[in-house]
Amino acid sequence: MRCVSVCPTGARRIGVVMNFLATQGLKKVCATRKENELYL
Helix, strand or coil: HHHHCCCHHHHHCCHHHHHHHHHHHHHHCCCCCCCCCCCC
């Protein structure tokens, strides 16, 4: 995997604040149950 050899260790994960913000954003999107949809 090229990214593992090229990217610095600090760039491989996000900070605590960004993780919290992403989690809050996903909670809003995933709050309601959605039916499966198939697009062709």
